[in-house]
Amino acid sequence: MFKKGDKTKEAVKRSIKHWLLLFTAFAVVGGGACYFAFLGALELHQSNLRNELEALAKLGALQVDPAEHQQLNDPSAMETPLYTRQIERLGRVQEQISTIRYIYTIRRIDGKLFFILDPTPPGDHDNDQIDDKSCLMDPYESEPYPVYEVFKTGRSVATGQLETDQWGTFLSGYAPIKDEHGQTVAVLGIDIEASQVMTQEKQLALVFLAAFIFTLVLGGSVSYYLATHIARSATSTRDQIGGAIARSGNRTTILQIGLAAAVIACIALGLYGRAASRLEKQEYQASGKSMERLFRLQFEIDSLLDTAVPVSETFASIMAGLSTPELATLQLRVKTAQTNYRQGKALWRDEMERVGDDIRSRTADLNSRQTELGSQLVAHHETFNVLFIVAAMLALGSLVLVRAATVQQDQLARTAQEASRLHEEVGIKNAEIEATNIVLTRALEDLQDNFEAMVQAWVKAVEAKDLYTAGHSERVMQYSTAIGRRMGLSEHDLRVLEMGTLIHDIGKIGIPDSILIKPSRLSNEEFEVVKSHPDIGYRMISSIPLFQECAPIVLWHHEKMDGSGYPDGLCGDEIPLLVKISTVADMFDAMTSTRAYRASLSASIALENLRKDAEKGALEPKIVEILAEIVNEQGVLWQPPRQDAA
Numbered sequence: 279m280f281k282k283g284d285k286t287k288e289a290v291k292r293s294i295k296h297w298l299l300l301f302t303a304f305a306v307v308g309g310g311a312c313y314f315a316f317l318g319a320l321e322l323h324q325s326n327l328r329n330e331l332e333a334l335a336k337l338g339a340l341q342v343d344p345a346e347h348q349q350l351n352d353p354s355a356m357e358t359p360l361y362t363r364q365i366e367r368l369g370r371v372q373e374q375i376s377t378i379r380y381i382y383t384i385r386r387i388d389g390k391l392f393f394i395l396d397p398t399p400p401g402d403h404d405n406d407q408i409d410d411k412s413c414l415m416d417p418y419e420s421e422p423y424p425v426y427e428v429f430k431t432g433r434s435v436a437t438g439q440l441e442t443d444q445w446g447t448f449l450s451g452y453a454p455i456k457d458e459h460g461q462t463v464a465v466l467g468i469d470i471e472a473s474q475v476m477t478q479e480k481q482l483a484l485v486f487l488a489a490f491i492f493t494l495v496l497g498g499s500v501s502y503y504l505a506t507h508i509a510r511s512a513t514s515t516r517d518q519i520g521g522a523i524a525r526s527g528n529r530t531t532i533l534q535i536g537l538a539a540a541v542i543a544c545i546a547l548g549l550y551g552r553a554a555s556r557l558e559k560q561e562y563q564a565s566g567k568s569m570e571r572l573f574r575l576q577f578e579i580d581s582l583l584d585t586a587v588p589v590s591e592t593f594a595s596i597m598a599g600l601s602t603p604e605l606a607t608l609q610l611r612v613k614t615a616q617t618n619y620r621q622g623k624a625l626w627r628d629e630m631e632r633v634g635d636d637i638r639s640r641t642a643d644l645n646s647r648q649t650e651l652g653s654q655l656v657a658h659h660e661t662f663n664v665l666f667i668v669a670a671m672l673a674l675g676s677l678v679l680v681r682a683a684t685v686q687q688d689q690l691a692r693t694a695q696e697a698s699r700l701h702e703e704v705g706i707k708n709a710e711i712e713a714t715n716i717v718l719t720r721a722l723e724d725l726q727d728n729f730e731a732m733v734q735a736w737v738k739a740v741e742a743k744d745l746y747t748a749g750h751s752e753r754v755m756q757y758s759t760a761i762g763r764r765m766g767l768s769e770h771d772l773r774v775l776e777m778g779t780l781i782h783d784i785g786k787i788g789i790p791d792s793i794l795i796k797p798s799r800l801s802n803e804e805f806e807v808v809k810s811h812p813d814i815g816y817r818m819i820s821s822i823p824l825f826q827e828c829a830p831i832v833l834w835h836h837e838k839m840d841g842s843g844y845p846d847g848l849c850g851d852e853i854p855l856l857v858k859i860s861t862v863a864d865m866f867d868a869m870t871s872t873r874a875y876r877a878s879l880s881a882s883i884a885l886e887n888l889r890k891d892a893e894k895g896a897l898e899p900k901i902v903e904i905l906a907e908i909v910n911e912q913g914v915l916w917q918p919p920r921q922d923a924a
Contacts, residue, residue: 293505293506296501297501301498304494304498305493308494309493311493312489312490315486316483320479323479327449327470327478328437328438331449331451334451335452335467335468338368338466338573339453341368341573341576342364344457344458347364347383347394348463350414351415353415365395365396368382370576371573374638377474377649378470379469380398380445381468381469382394383396383466383467384464385464385465386426386429391417392417392418393415393416393417396413398412408445410445419443424452425465429462429465432454432462434454435451445469448472449470450467450470451468452467561651569648572637572644575596578595578599579630579633583634611632614629751782752780754867755776755780757862757863758860759772760908760912761859761862761908762859764904764907765904771856775860777825778828778830778831778832778856781815781825781832782832782860782864783811783815784819785811785812785818788810790807793807809844809845810845812833812836816829816833819832831856834853835860836861837853837857838897839895839897839898840895843861859901862888862901863905865897866888867915869883869887870884881913885905885909889902
């Protein structure tokens with residue numbers, strides 16, 4: 279049985295674990311929904327912005343008289359009334375639509391593009407060291423592809439991404455200027471500064487960031503409730519299965535009903551938001567059409583006022599354009615102006631100018647309203663829809679998780695009794711396993727002791743043939759493992775190194791005693807026999823599984839990195855690291871040991887010889903220096919005095 283404090287700690291740990299899992303799930307689902315919804319809203323915003331650019335470019339193109347525009351083909355024409363009249367029309371468009379930074383026209387002459395009209399005042403108004411105005415017949419050096427596309431297709435286009443030229447970074451829209459035959463004779467372009475675009479996108483990102491934070495807060499709260507509920511239910515199930523299941527079932531049912539109501543509410547709010555978005559979109563489209571109609575009327579009124587002798591058809595066209603309820607008062611004023619014109623009164627011109635001013639004012643109001651509607655469409659309602667989607671997903675996910683918790687509780691109830699029954703069996707099995715582990719541990723220790731005794735017996739058998747080499751294998755093992763520890767080898771590699779160096783000369787069992795203990799130097803033929811001991815040792819142990827990892831040391835401990843060793847003449851990295859270590863240790867002990875045919879060398883001379891071999895490339899310099907450090911610190915390993923056999 280658990281104590282009260284233990285049960286409380288267990289409940290807290292379980293609550294934290296469940297909360298992390300649930301919160302992570304909510305964060306991933308909600309974050310993914312917010313991210314993809316943001317991408318969708320951003321795409322919609324960019325699409326609306328492109329549509330708005332095309333619409334503004336079309337409206338601007340209506341203010342240009344194609345016939346007069348064609349007459350502007352020389353820089354000197356900038357001083358003519360014709361140029362001034364065209365510039366004033368475009369200037370009024372730029373004044374009415376505050377979002378436009380530049381508005382201009384372009385003509386193609388002999389395959390090249392030239393500026394024609396640009397109402398921007400001369401001078402460097404934005405302090406970028408460049409004159410803001412483009413003069414008549416200045417070469418057009420910005421990205422030409424969209425302009426050529428308009429000339430080719432006769433349709434308006436808007437750039438899909440920000441473009442940078444000598445005047446700055448902009449999003450641009452282009453519309454054709456067509457003559458009376460429908461041929462594209464010029465292109466009107468408008469530029470919106472990148473800062474405006476980036477500001478709108480930043481605001482959109484902030485809205486979705488707020489939505490994501492709201493999702494995290496909501497997910498964290500729901501996760502906390504569910505995690506606490508599940509942990510408490512699981513703890514009470516362990517103690518009192520029947521009552522806990524009943525109470526848990528009631529709470530789960532209430533929670534499911536509440537979450538279901540939240541889902542229904544979210545769906546209703548989402549549908550309302552969708553309907554509101556649709557209405558605002560319709561109003562946005564209608565305002566665009568109204569702006570286009572007003573621009574056309576403004577163009578006709580300006581043309582009427584610029585013409586010395588007005589044409590009656592122009593009055594009729596203006597009257598037709600004003601035939602809507604909201605423009606009825608302007609229609610009456612135009613009728614009055616038309617009557618004054620027919621009667622020869624000069625008052626008609628003043629009246630038409632007032633009508634034009636009224637239309638410009640209405641156009642500016644419509645443009646502001648359209649900008650406001652566009653922002654609301656992209657930010658307000660789309661954000662509301664995103665929140666609806668996120669909340670609905672959270673509610674549905676909560677329902678699924680609560681249902682899963684209920685199933686988990688049922689499983690706990692069914693397994694509680696089974697766990698109680700198995701508890702005693704597990705205790706019995708644990709006792710049996712512990713007893714078995716003790717037996718196996720002792721057996722393993724006996725096996726290890728027998729194995730080490732066998733290795734020592736082999737080593738002593740080899741050294742018994744030559745009293746001069748007594749203790750050689752033990753000292754090579756100690757030098758090698760000391761080097762290995764300095765190099766940071768693993769315990770496993772140190773164990774392999776220890777075992778391999780102990781038996782590295784096991785093959786000398788197969789060498790005749792007359793050669794092995796010969797008191798003088800060996801002949802070439804005798805040395806070839808001695809050189810066979812690595813291969814003999816390898817064949818002795820290669821079939822024994824316990825010596826598989828030691829075999830390379832036995833076979834190659836006389837190999838040299840420059841290929842001068844034996845039996846296989848290996849070079850460089852072909853020689854394993856453990857073998858390189860054993861080679862250095864073997865050579866050092868051999869030089870510092872007394873042999874039948876020579877006396878032992880001092881440690882300093884032996885190390886100097888090893889360094890020379892390392893400089894020639896036969897040995898690993900790093901290993902030689904580590905051995906030198908060990909010898910300088912600890913000295914040469916003690917060698918017992920040789921006793922001749924009886």
